[in-house]
Amino acid sequence: MAVFTSKPWKNTQSQLNKTVKKYPALFGVPFVLIIVAASYGLSTFTQTRYDLHDQKVKQLSKEQELNLNKNRKKFDIREEYFRLNAAADEDWEPKRIARPEGLPEWGVPPTEPPPRKKT
Secondary structure (H helix, E strand, O other), rough: OOOOOOOOOOHHHHHHHHHHHOOOHHHHHHHHHHHHHHHHHHHHHHHHHHHHHHHHHHHHHHHHHHHHHHOOOOOOHHHHHHHHHHHHOOOOOOOOOOOOOOOOOOOOOOOOOOOOOOO
């Protein structure tokens, strides 16, 4: 069987470590550039998403506008307040309920609590 010669793994790793220690920007600068470029690249997709959502909302509001503007009355908060107060006053009237016989007009005074047992 033939013997294959191989380079020891430690030499290539040590060469890579030496290069990164000597030039740290060799790893850092490309990494930062990729992050910044990806941010700008994804911003176009994000903007497209928000534009489509905004377009859907505008279409819906136009449809609603066509249906809701017919015979519309101007809203006034003071008018609503007085209308609701008048309706609340008309719906009820106070009636006195007959008390059971032997009960005073102002009710029964509270009874004394039972004495505590000392243990």
